Amino acid sequence: MIEFCSVTHAYGDRAVLSDLSFRLTERRVAILGGNGSGKSTLARLLNGLLVPTGGSVTVDGLDTRTDGRAVRRKVGFVFQNPDVQIVLPTVEEDVAFGLKARKIPKEEIARRVTAALDRHGLARYRHQPAHQMSGGEKQLLAIAGVLVLEPDHVVFDEPTTLLDLRNRRRVIETIRALPQKAVVVTHDLDMVMDFDRVLVLEDGRVVADAPPAVAVPAYVERLS
Numbered sequence: 001m002i003e004f005c006s007v008t009h010a011y012g013d014r015a016v017l018s019d020l021s022f023r024l025t026e027r028r029v030a031i032l033g034g035n036g037s038g039k040s041t042l043a044r045l046l047n048g049l050l051v052p053t054g055g056s057v058t059v060d061g062l063d064t065r066t067d068g069r070a071v072r073r074k075v076g077f078v079f080q081n082p083d084v085q086i087v088l089p090t091v092e093e094d095v096a097f098g099l100k101a102r103k104i105p106k107e108e109i110a111r112r113v114t115a116a117l118d119r120h121g122l123a124r125y126r127h128q129p130a131h132q133m134s135g136g137e138k139q140l141l142a143i144a145g146v147l148v149l150e151p152d153h154v155v156f157d158e159p160t161t162l163l164d165l166r167n168r169r170r171v172i173e174t175i176r177a178l179p180q181k182a183v184v185v186t187h188d189l190d191m192v193m194d195f196d197r198v199l200v201l202e203d204g205r206v207v208a209d210a211p212p213a214v215a216v217p218a219y220v221e222r223l224s
């Protein structure tokens with residue numbers, strides 16, 4: 001369970017999240033909100049990439065301020081821009097990177113990398129340079145690199161923005177089938193309709209917190 005307790009966040013003297021308190025216990029949670037409403041900031045607080053300037057964030061009882069490393073192992077994070085996540089020259093090496101860092105035996109790394117590349121439709125790119133892939137292919141690679149580590153929770157920051165229809169569907173199916181809990185920041189309203197819970201942010205505050213059938217129309221209404 002991820003818990004926000006009176007969380008505020010400011011960049012310098014600019015407050016972007018104000019007094020957020022909630023517990024995320026559901027399998028699929030979406031974060032909606034307009035540009036600049038604080039969604040990415042909230043997402044980064046979920047796995048300790050950022051620590052709150054006020055209040056606390058805990059993941060399965062671990063405080064992101066004091067147990068950041070353990071939290072980052074528990075919570076995988078798929079960035080909006082895959083270029084910040086892709087670190088090694090070839091696709092295969094990139095997917096293997098996190099597993100190597102965890103000192104997993106070679107044979108198991110090979111097995112898990114093969115399975116991840118197959119699952120995400122990347123097998124034919126295995127030995128290719130990652131930087132030559134298209135934006136959408138890189139997005140899939142970044143997702144594969146996070147999921148291969150089998151984190152307990154996964155945070156996705158706008159996972160479908162770069163994707164064509166086919167790959168958007170692939171990512172939606174991947175998220176749907178994940179055994180772990182997922183929190184997804186998105187502008188893709190169709191994707192969230194079968195989620196368990198939707199939080200809507202406006203100016204750094206939660207203005208709706210409900211199942212999608214209630215929260216999505218409320219969000220659309222607020223936009224118009």
Ligand SMILES: Nc1ncnc2c1ncn2[C@@H]1O[C@H](COP(=O)(O)OP(=O)(O)OP(=O)(O)O)[C@@H](O)[C@H]1O
Pocket residue numbers: 011016033034035036037038039040041042
């Ligand atoms: N590192 C930073 N330093 C200063 N201000 C920042 C920083 N990161 C974000 N901000 C500001 O904080 C506010 C919230 O940004 P955030 O990226 O969390 O919003 P968002 O809802 O994810 O937006 P979008 O939908 O456009 O991606 C914005 O006004 C942004 O300019």
